[in-house]
Amino acid sequence: MLFFLITTIINACAFFLLIFSWIAGSKASRLLYGGSAERLNRKTRKQMVWAAYVSLPALALIGATLFITASMSPVFWEDRVLLHLPLTIVPLLSIWLLSMPRLWKLWKETRRTTGAPMPGDIRKQAAHPLIIVPFQMSALGALTTFYFLLVTPVPLQFTNAIVPVLLWAAASVAIWTVHDRRFQKVSRSDASLLLLPWRRALKGLGIFCVAAGLASISLIIESQNSRLPAQLNMAEGAMDFGGGTILEHDSQGGNSIAMLTGPREGKPDRTFTLTAEKKTVRLASGKTIDAWTYNGQLPGPELRMKQGELVEVTLINRDIEEGATIHWHGLDVPNAEDGVAGATQDAVMPGQRHVYRFVAEQTGTFWYHSHQDSQEAVQKGLFGALIVEPDAPVSSKPEEDIVVLSHVWDEVGMAIDTKNGIQHKKVTPGTPVRIRLINTQDWVRQKYVLAGSSFQVAAIDGTSLNGPSDLENVHLMLPTGGRADITFLMPDHPVFLSVGGNKNLGVLLSRDGNGEIPDIPQAEEFDPLSYGTPMKTLIDADSRFDREFEMILDNKLAFYDGQFGSLYTINGQVFPDTPMFMVQEGDLVKTTIVNRGAVDHPMHLHGHHMLVLSRDGESSTGSPWYSDTLDVEPGETYEVAFLADNPGLWMDHCHNLTHAAVGMSMHLMYEGITTPYSVGKETINHPE
Structure with missing residues (x-):
């Protein structure tokens, strides 16, 4: 929040510096047209006041930048110090060291004058470039700084920063x-000093037309260059080896993803059939919506299985013209079963079917959704809960297992499944209760509060926490795609799970399903970094890592596939120009994720769970915290690690699907892996 506030201040200061400098520069250039010395004196005094106006946003910008420099790591301020500060400080010093002494002298020499015509030497002083140019340099510097704020040159490289500076x-x-x-x-002495507004207007119009023409040509070129390829193999692209051994990679030769399947032989322990079809569905509120469904219901059927079971799921596409797949969000399956159109399979088109087979090796709370046009598909309903239970009961006492899957439906708003309002559930006092929280809504950090009982956070993103302790007056925030399990022993009074932090939406538990909703406590946000009990893990902060990557998340204004807008970048790029993080099986991998942008990004790595090592330099001291959908807020830095033990080509993208749809996506690529699938307008595959 502090980082967002400071960057907002910097952006506002750059904007006001541009406006004030532009006005001050225009006024300075017209000083010599004062007419009389007396009038020039008044204009000179006002010009000195404008110097103060220009200085205020400039000093605020400098101060805010120095604050970031003193309190954050260099990745947050390198470009600001090396680019923004010189573009601000040099003109500001020029104003006070070059312009102001001349303005002061001019003001003193005209202080006791009358309305007589302006003397020649005074007129000459008023026209001196050192009075005018520093103000206009400041305007140009602020404009260049504003450009750098909108089109961030990060990671900072000489080639992508020097051109705007040279233009300035x-x-x-x-x-x-x-x-x-x-x-x-x-x-x-014979110079004519007529101020001809029409001539200045024509000259300004001419300059504007030339600048607009050049800008238009540049924008047209940028728009065309941003067009996505008609066909692109997902195994191609810029490679980042993380400082480790350079790996050989041939996108056309190697082991095909199509061979990295689950068991093809053997009778499955569980079989499911999911039919993707369009349906008009009546919600609990009575309203109907046009939806994309699995098996004609919203959300799709809850899939439950036991750890170690061989699972077979058949996807049939009845009439979704855009195509469909099934991605098992958070479940680390073999690569060919991951369900990403264009990366691990072709999209399943109407009339087609696809069979997924995998062994459910993890236990926990997961969900599934289509990864073909995923933003639209999830929004319209192609998703459902996926629960993997232990192969043997953990406790002899039966557990009340409740899935709370939150989503926003058109004309209804936020709901649990398809139900808005309060749901009532009978639970016998003394019963162990597990509530599985799943947030499926795009670009929403969902708040959950349990009122009426202490509780434990038993799992995050499908991975159990070690030694969780009781919590009270604590709320959970889950990003898009995030999950958490909370557990408690049912007391002999009502307990209420609030979705959103109020009494409008949630689940009321009591002996008879009725009762008064407990007051919602003023709660602080749950922090997994120090929660639970430490335990030995295969990887820790002291491990010797084979590869160390840096992932910088940011914003910029630019074209994407011919459309201009605000983009969300990874290392300064959007797909398909984002890097592929190259690994080989067995590597210990560390990634530093930095969010320089203005909004949070829940980064979702397919096929692996990341162990959180630290946040903002503070080490993780509680239970090992594994995540597959890690929410990185503005100004935050996470260090995470994982073992590269699941060969393939794996998506790594922001699960705010709105962001992924405009290019906030990249890949984790194993050495020697290829894919026979491709994406692009000439293909059927559009994963985001």
Whole structure:
């Protein structure tokens, strides 16, 4: 929150610096047209006031930048110190060291004058470039800084930063040349000093037209260059080896993903059939919506299985013209079973079917959804809960197992499954209760509060926590795609799970299913970093890592596939120009994830669970915290690690699917792996 506030201040300061400098520069260039010395005196005094106006946002920008420099790591401020500060400080010093002394002298010399015409030497002083150019340099510097704020040159490289700086320098020289010519003209005794507004307007219009023409040509070129390829093999792209051994990679030769399947032989322990079809569904509120469904219901059927079971799921696409797949979110299956169109399979089109087979090796709370046009597919209903139970009961006492899957439906708003309002459930006092929280809604950090009982957070993203302790007056925040299990022993009074932090939506548990909703406590946010009991893990912060990657999340204004808008970048790029993190099986991998942007990003790595090592330099001291959908908020830095033990080509993307749809996606790529599938407009595959 503090980082967001500081960056907002910097953006606002750059904007006001641009406006104030532009006005001040325009006024400075018209000083010599004061008419009389007395009027020039008034205008000079006002110009000095404008110097103060320009200084205020400039000093605030400098101060905010220095604050970030003192309190955060270099990745947050390198570009600001090396680019923004010089573009602000150099013009500001020029104003106070070059312009202000001349303005002060001019004001003193005209202080006791009357309405008599302006003397030649005074007129010459008023036209001096050193009075005018620093203000206009400041405007150009603020404009360049504002450009860098909107089109962030991070990771900072000389090639992507030097051109705007050179343009600023060239424009400053051009402005000096123009004003120096005028100064030389004014210095002549016979110079004519007529202010012709129409001539200035025509000149300004001409400059604007030339600039607009050049900008239009540049924008057209950028728009065309941003067009996505008609067909692209997902195994191609820029490679990042994380400082480790350079790996050989041939996108056309190697082991095909199609061979990395689950067991093809043997009778499955569980079989499911999911039919993707369009359906008009009546919600619990009585309203009907046009939905995309699995088996005609919203959400799709809950799939339950036991750990170690061989599972077979048949997907049939009845009439979803856009195509469909099934991705097992958080369940680490073999790569060919991961359900990503264009990466691990072709999309299943109407009339087609696809069979997934895998062994459910993990226990916990997961969910499934289509990974073909995933933003639209999930929004319209192609998702459901996936629960893997232990192969043997953990406790001899039966557990009340409740799945709370939250989603926003058109014209209804936030709901649990398809039900808005309060759900009532009978639970006998003394019964162990497990509530499985699943947030499926795009770009929503969902708040959950349990009122009426202490509780434990038993699992995060399908992985159990070690030694959880009782919590009270604590709420959970789950990002899009995130899950958590909370457990408690049912007391002999009502307990209420609030979805959203109020009494409008939730589940009321009591002996008879009725009763008064307990007051919602003022709760602090749950922090997994220090929760639970430490235990030995295969990887820790002291491990010797084979590869160390850096993932910088940010924003920029640019074109994507011909459309201009706000983009969300990984290492300064959007798909397909984002890097592939290259690994080989057995590597210990560490990734530092930095969010320089303005919004949170729940980063979802397929096929692996990341162990959180630290956040903002503070080590994880509680239970080992594994995540597959890690929410990185603005200004945060996470260090995470995993063992590369699941060969394939794995998506790694923001699960705010709105962001992924405009390119916030990349891949984890194993050495020697290829894919026969491709994405692009000439293919049927569109994973995001």
